[in-house]
Amino acid sequence: MKVQHYAAVMVGLFVLLKDPQSRNERGLSQSAENAILLAGAVTVAGIVITLITVYVRAKLPKL
DSSP, X not given: OOHHHHHHHHHHHHHHHHSOOOOOOXXXXXXXXXXXXXXXXXXXXXXXXXXXXXXXXXXXXXX
């Protein structure tokens, strides 16, 4: 490798170590977002199943 390449790598490393980029911490992580969406889907499915069960039991003849 050439001296220029080493110099460029060293300058880049120096800049990175001197002023590291901060992470954007806004928002939820992907796994937390998936967990919330899954919980919402399970809740909606439970409500739908409960409503259908109540409707069917109301329409069944009494034994």
